[in-house]
Amino acid sequence: MTRQARVRVALLFGGVSTEHEISCLTAGGVARAIDPERFEVVGIGITADGAWVRIPHAELLSYEVVDGRLPRVPADRPEAVLLRGEDGPEVATRDGDRLADVAGVDVAFALLHGPWGEDGTIQGLFEMLGIRYVGAGVAASAIGMDKDLMKRAMAAAGLPVGPWEAITPAQWRDDRAASLARAGALSFPVFVKPARGGSSIGIGRVDDPARLEAAIVEAQRFDPKVVVEQGFVGAREIELGVIEDLDGPPRVSLPGEIRMHTADAFYDFDAKYLPEDQVSLQVPADVDPVLLADIQDLAARTFAAMAVEGLARVDLFVDADGVAWVNELNTMPGFTRTSMFPMVWAATGLDYPSLIATLVDLALARPMGLR
Ligand SMILES: Nc1ncnc2c1ncn2[C@@H]1O[C@H](COP(=O)(O)OP(=O)(O)O)[C@@H](O)[C@H]1O
Numbered sequence: 616m617t618r619q620a621r622v623r624v625a626l627l628f629g630g631v632s633t634e635h636e637i638s639c640l641t642a643g644g645v646a647r648a649i650d651p652e653r654f655e656v657v658g659i660g661i662t663a664d665g666a667w668v669r670i671p672h673a674e675l676l677s678y679e680v681v682d683g684r685l686p687r688v689p690a691d692r693p694e695a696v697l698l699r700g701e702d703g704p705e706v707a708t709r710d711g712d713r714l715a716d717v718a719g720v721d722v723a724f725a726l727l728h729g730p731w732g733e734d735g736t737i738q739g740l741f742e743m744l745g746i747r748y749v750g751a752g753v754a755a756s757a758i759g760m761d762k763d764l765m766k767r768a769m770a771a772a773g774l775p776v777g778p779w780e781a782i783t784p785a786q787w788r789d790d791r792a793a794s795l796a797r798a799g800a801l802s803f804p805v806f807v808k809p810a811r812g813g814s815s816i817g818i819g820r821v822d823d824p825a826r827l828e829a830a831i832v833e834a835q836r837f838d839p840k841v842v843v844e845q846g847f848v849g850a851r852e853i854e855l856g857v858i859e860d861l862d863g864p865p866r867v868s869l870p871g872e873i874r875m876h877t878a879d880a881f882y883d884f885d886a887k888y889l890p891e892d893q894v895s896l897q898v899p900a901d902v903d904p905v906l907l908a909d910i911q912d913l914a915a916r917t918f919a920a921m922a923v924e925g926l927a928r929v930d931l932f933v934d935a936d937g938v939a940w941v942n943e944l945n946t947m948p949g950f951t952r953t954s955m956f957p958m959v960w961a962a963t964g965l966d967y968p969s970l971i972a973t974l975v976d977l978a979l980a981r982p983m984g985l986r
């Protein structure tokens with residue numbers, strides 16, 4: 616019996632964003648779950664300094680939380696290179712001034728969160744090199760990364776988004792008082808966020824207007840552009856997975872809910888990734904059929920309005936009146952086995968290995984170039 620050639624998947628992970636370790640954790644999870652009969656993994660780690668290194672599949676298997684410590688990409692590995700070969704895209708290792716271990720790449724899966732990964736930059740590189748890749752294209756990735764541009768696009772599409780103000784570095788420099796007045800006119804509490812952040816890093820909840828300026832300065836440590844959003848107090852936080860369907864409307868998962876155990880807590884970094892008692896994920900969320908239909912429709916409309924490809928997680932607030940609002944759309948949602956996105960799909964009948972295969976197959980099936 617002849618064996619079908621396996622699909623060679625370049626997994627990219629790590630990266631220069633604040634979510635480096637989370638990305639490594641995800642890469643370990645995917646490496647352990649991906650079907651080895653169908654897929655051959657080529658690991659490309661991006662160090663926190665931005666160097667590209669080749670990480671063998673076997674080494675990736677050990678990327679997990681050990682004693683509360685998250686994995687990182689080591690710098691002392693052979694340099695990895697992606698290139699546009701004569702017969703299609705290739706991956707290689709640089710050995711002095713020559714290339715070694717040159718192999719074709721069928722598809723790239725960038726398990727990168729945040730800027731320089733989830734924001735259209737690496738998607739642009741894949742486009743230039745002619746590499747098929749999992750997930751959203753350049754424009755949708757870039758818009759989805761920036762909480763201001765994202766909300767503008769959603770509002771323009773008629774999607775329900777809460778009030779917010781963006782503060783650019785130029786506005787802050789030229790008229791700080793006006794920026795503070797705009798943001799301070801929102802109802803408190805407000806949430807102050809780095810515009811292109813993720814994993815709740817740099818986000819502050821501000822209850823007292825006197826603390827607003829300090830929270831903005833804190834968020835600016837992570838991104839010179841900041842958004843200030845009106846807080847949804849006492850709202851439920853519900854998230855849905857969406858997957859593209861090449862033949863029709865996107866598929867939407869059952870919802871999951873994030874339950875904070877204390878009233879004024881929010882879903883911060885520790886609550887997201889480290890074992891803590893302050894939060895639990897309920898999958899599937901307990902919602903009545905009317906709300907279920909409503910939020911699934913909203914998730915699908917959000918996915919379509921943002922012209923996302925591949926996958927997205929749509930995060931909603933459901934307020935005390937049962938009205939759903941879009942908080943954000945993530946084009947590369949947390950993707951460890953115990954992250955919300957894989958969990959809601961598992962609850963919907965698509966387990967983690969099948970989810971990975973589905974996303975890679977979607978990427979392989981989609982045309983290159985303008986779509
Ligand atoms: N407008 C808001 N009202 C209430 N809670 C919020 C608001 N914005 C953010 N939060 C809380 O902060 C968390 C992180 O904010 P989010 O915008 O989702 O940023 P990230 O991109 O880092 O996930 C949310 O999951 C929620 O718990």
Ligand SMILES: [Mg+2]
Pocket residue numbers: 930943
């Ligand atoms: Mg979020």
